[in-house]
Amino acid sequence: MLLAIDCGNTNTVFSIWDGEKFLCTLRTSTHHARTADAYFTWFKTLVDHYGIKPDITDVIISSTVPRVVFNLRVFADRFFNCRPLVVGKPDCLLPHLPRVDEGTIVGPDRLVNAAAAFDRHGGNKIVVDFGTATTFDVVDDDGAYVGGVIAPGVNLSLEALHMAAAALPHVDIAKPQAVIGTNTVACMQSGVFWGYVGLVKEICARIKAERDRPMQVIATGGLAPLFQQSDDLFDVFEDDLTMHGLTVIHRFNKENT
Ligand SMILES: Nc1ncnc2c1ncn2[C@@H]1O[C@H](COP(=O)(O)OP(=O)(O)O)[C@@H](O)[C@H]1O
Numbered sequence: 001m002l003l004a005i006d007c008g009n010t011n012t013v014f015s016i017w018d019g020e021k022f023l024c025t026l027r028t029s030t031h032h033a034r035t036a037d038a039y040f041t042w043f044k045t046l047v048d049h050y051g052i053k054p055d056i057t058d059v060i061i062s063s064t065v066p067r068v069v070f071n072l073r074v075f076a077d078r079f080f081n082c083r084p085l086v087v088g089k090p091d092c093l094l095p096h097l098p099r100v101d102e103g104t105i106v107g108p109d110r111l112v113n114a115a116a117a118f119d120r121h122g123g124n125k126i127v128v129d130f131g132t133a134t135t136f137d138v139v140d141d142d143g144a145y146v147g148g149v150i151a152p153g154v155n156l157s158l159e160a161l162h163m164a165a166a167a168l169p170h171v172d173i174a175k176p177q178a179v180i181g182t183n184t185v186a187c188m189q190s191g192v193f194w195g196y197v198g199l200v201k202e203i204c205a206r207i208k209a210e211r212d213r214p215m216q217v218i219a220t221g222g223l224a225p226l227f228q229q230s231d232d233l234f235d236v237f238e239d240d241l242t243m244h245g246l247t248v249i250h251r252f253n254k255e256n257t
């Protein structure tokens with residue numbers, strides 16, 4: 001069985017696979033100080049709760065937070081006696097090498113998203129990932145990641161307003177009823193929600209124009225469902241895109257090493 005771990009700047013998600021068969025997803029917040037033993041206690045409690053008896057033989061990790069990888073490696077070694085594949089490390093092969101400026105270290109989540117999008121839908125895709133940051137990953141016709149866009153995340157933008165302005169409260173994101181807010185919270189939600197709708201539309205339009213071809217837009221990440229309610233932003237929404245990409249990269253390494 002495969003344990004795939006996607007560690008973002010906010011949340012860490014584990015998923016367990018029996019061959020191609022998906023068994024379960026477990027989610028926790030990302031903390032670099034969490035020890036291997038703490039991961040296992042949490043993991044064991046949840047798999048027991050779901051009645052799953054995982055026999056983990058392989059582990060693959062994508063982490064946008066380099067410091068958490070150490071404890072996850074110890075976790076894999078101590079409890080499953082296995083050496084994990086870590087996306088972005090030289091011994092983890094990618095189906096397609098990224099074409100970016102020399103010396104650039106692309107976020108592993110973006111490489112994984114590109115691999116997933118190409119495997120499921122083919123080339124010429126834009127993946128929009130609504131995580132801590134909102135990223136746009138451009139996938140070429142042959143499946144290579146060829147760059148993209150990094151914008152501040154939705155919650156990060158709301159939090160920045162609260163942090164910087166004394167009179168602005170902490171606000172959770174929601175789709176406002178109207179554009180014109182008649183109270184402070186509604187004004188802030190409108191600025192961020194409709195601002196993001198505009199940001200996504202404009203950036204995707206400019207990417208398509210720059211590449212001079214039609215491209216499908218695939219949305220993923222914690223906050224994508226909120227924006228899915230707004231018409232015309234995406235062609236496809238897939239909450240499991242990054243996890244699927246990890247299984248694709250794992251299979252590619254099995255077949256090629
Ligand atoms: N279902 C949800 N509803 C509301 N906010 C969410 C949900 N899932 C995640 N978030 C928030 O969305 C942001 C991005 O989450 P996530 O996609 O897990 O980020 P990352 O991959 O960068 O760790 C975070 O601020 C998180 O708190």
Ligand SMILES: CC(C)(COP(=O)(O)O)[C@@H](O)C(=O)NCCC(=O)O
Pocket residue numbers: 007008009010064105106107108109110131132133134135150
């Ligand atoms: C842009 C990111 C912070 C997004 O991370 P996330 O929102 O998933 O936590 C991450 O992909 C990253 O650290 N990238 C490194 C720089 C780059 O991709 O070019």
Ligand SMILES: [K+]
Pocket residue numbers: 109129130131132133134135221
């Ligand atoms: K992201």
